[in-house]
Amino acid sequence: MLKSLPNIITFGRLLAVPLAVYLILTGELRSAFLVFVAAGISDALDGILARVLNARSRLGGFLDPLADKALLVSVYISLANIGVLPLWLVIMVVFRDIMIVGGVLLLTALDEPPQMEPLYISKANTLAQIALVALELAINGFALESPVVFSFTLTDWTQALVASTTALSGAAYVARFAPIFSGQNGH
Numbered sequence: 001m002l003k004s005l006p007n008i009i010t011f012g013r014l015l016a017v018p019l020a021v022y023l024i025l026t027g028e029l030r031s032a033f034l035v036f037v038a039a040g041i042s043d044a045l046d047g048i049l050a051r052v053l054n055a056r057s058r059l060g061g062f063l064d065p066l067a068d069k070a071l072l073v074s075v076y077i078s079l080a081n082i083g084v085l086p087l088w089l090v091i092m093v094v095f096r097d098i099m100i101v102g103g104v105l106l107l108t109a110l111d112e113p114p115q116m117e118p119l120y121i122s123k124a125n126t127l128a129q130i131a132l133v134a135l136e137l138a139i140n141g142f143a144l145e146s147p148v149v150f151s152f153t154l155t156d157w158t159q160a161l162v163a164s165t166t167a168l169s170g171a172a173y174v175a176r177f178a179p180i181f182s183g184q185n186g187h
Helices: 004-023 029-052 058-081 087-109 119-139 154-181
Strands: none
Touching: 004 029, 004 058, 029 058, 029 154, 058 087, 058 119, 058 154, 087 154
8 A cells, every 4th residue: 555655646636637727717826826836745745755665656657747747738728728828838838748748659659669768858847837837826826026037027037948948848859759750760
């Protein structure tokens, strides 16, 4: 039972997705912020427990990124729906994720499953995406002012960071998968 705890926590995070979406779409951004923070804490906790309990599993290897992506993509779409995030940025974020997942599925179908070690730029992108959501939910949920830094708000800077890391991460994955798709992988 103890070895299942990380996966149970991850599944709980997945179940938080519809709650976060509901809270955002109904204007309960303060509560959505708390759910998002709790989901972030659960992500860290399940990873720590998986290492400490030596409970890494194949299921967890699939479930954890699925829960992360489901939460981020759903929250991004919801925040665009209520006008908090610009639609162009959300389309960029969602397209990158669809491109990566589609590439992995296609390669798997072609019996060329890629090694999916996350790239550093992808980790930076995920961190920037999380920071933007937390920032926007906190500012909008608690009626705060976004600080101004060099004539732009902190949210403007964070949106620019997300756009940049999304583009760089997407390009890095295309570069990683291109040799496989073009037949230059030795087959």
